[in-house]
Amino acid sequence: MNQEKNECIQCSIHNCVHHAGTAxxxxxxxxxxxxxxxxxxxxxxxxxxSFQYKMS
Ligand code: SF4
Incomplete structure (x- = not known):
């Protein structure tokens, strides 16, 4: 995933498709x-x- 992170929304849910991944x-x-x-x-x-499960 190469989407830009939103620095206004911190999140540690790596199982979500919307998570920035590296940050x-x-x-x-x-x-x-x-x-x-x-x-x-x-x-x-x-x-x-807004959580959506990311299939690994
Ligand atoms: S949509 Fe996903 S990545 Fe974004 S804040 Fe919610 S759980 Fe975290």
Missing amino acids: DYCTLDRIHVGTHELNPTKKECTDCD
């Missing part, structure tokens, strides 16, 4: 953060809804 950044212009909880109270309650 811990996302390559998208923007992401959507959501939740799988009705009443989120901890960071574990939050999700990157």
